[in-house]
Amino acid sequence: MTRPTQQPTNGINGPLRDAIGRLTGVETLLIASDYDGVLAPIVNDPAAAFPLPSAIDALQELATLPRTSIALLSGRALVDLARLSGLGGEALLVGTHGVEFDDGFAIPPEAAALRAQLLDELRPMVTAVPGAALEEKIASVAVHVRNADPDAGEKLLGGVADGPGSWPGVHSTAGKKVLELAVVKTSKGTALDVLRDRTGADAVLFAGDDVTDEKAFAVLRPGDVGIKVGPGETAAEYRVDDPEQIVGVFALLAEERRLHVGT
Numbered sequence: 001m002t003r004p005t006q007q008p009t010n011g012i013n014g015p016l017r018d019a020i021g022r023l024t025g026v027e028t029l030l031i032a033s034d035y036d037g038v039l040a041p042i043v044n045d046p047a048a049a050f051p052l053p054s055a056i057d058a059l060q061e062l063a064t065l066p067r068t069s070i071a072l073l074s075g076r077a078l079v080d081l082a083r084l085s086g087l088g089g090e091a092l093l094v095g096t097h098g099v100e101f102d103d104g105f106a107i108p109p110e111a112a113a114l115r116a117q118l119l120d121e122l123r124p125m126v127t128a129v130p131g132a133a134l135e136e137k138i139a140s141v142a143v144h145v146r147n148a149d150p151d152a153g154e155k156l157l158g159g160v161a162d163g164p165g166s167w168p169g170v171h172s173t174a175g176k177k178v179l180e181l182a183v184v185k186t187s188k189g190t191a192l193d194v195l196r197d198r199t200g201a202d203a204v205l206f207a208g209d210d211v212t213d214e215k216a217f218a219v220l221r222p223g224d225v226g227i228k229v230g231p232g233e234t235a236a237e238y239r240v241d242d243p244e245q246i247v248g249v250f251a252l253l254a255e256e257r258r259l260h261v262g263t
């Protein structure tokens, strides 16, 4: 279908605008998004990181369209992802950096034992640094230092990385003022491949802002669209500045795809 020349573009121009135009016409489309820093602006309290209402509106509108699926792919525990995003059956939700699908995840007993050891080691380390906090998830533990003195926080993260973060079977990933220690292998890339298969998508749009999202950008294929939100090195082909701009992308895609596929 030819795009009307006067169609609003939500301020999105150039190659990204063209890429969105190409996605509108694919037979089966998957829109997958990271949560924190993409749908929800970064805030000091992880428990209060709510999404931009307009982001959820745009994703929900996309989910109503034929042959169009939406997914959230997050480092969050699945239960927290569902609660904070407010999305339910209309979205495929995957938590803990790609291991926790909504059809169930059971942590292997030896990994559960390792996680318990990790918590025993980390609690006194974190308690000793005012403002630092532990976030417990089913197969990982996150050490947060956003609210700690910057030097003390960096020192804590260094000590955690060199200490429990280097134990056999522990997989450490640095994020935004956080070090995540997982007791199972995690990969948003593997999870995105699973989502692609499950939805039968001919093309995928993935948006992410952090280091762990690079594994998802790495599995994108020709015809897919990867969008990095904010600064930092990336393998993504496109970039927007902030969550408000990614809302613009989702809204434009919803509007154009509705015209193309009908409802």
Ligand SMILES: O=P(O)(O)OC[C@H]1O[C@H](O[C@H]2O[C@H](CO)[C@@H](O)[C@H](O)[C@H]2O)[C@H](O)[C@@H](O)[C@@H]1O
Residues within 6 Å of the ligand: 034, 035, 036, 037, 041, 042, 043, 044, 045, 046, 047, 049, 073, 074, 075, 076, 077, 135, 142, 144, 146, 175, 176, 177, 178, 180, 210, 212
């Ligand atoms: O994969 P994501 O959905 O981007 O989740 C990554 C981590 O996000 C959360 O931490 C980050 O956001 C917090 C709220 O804005 C912020 O306070 C913290 O400094 C950031 O690191 C979340 O708490 C983690 O569990 C996620 O893994």
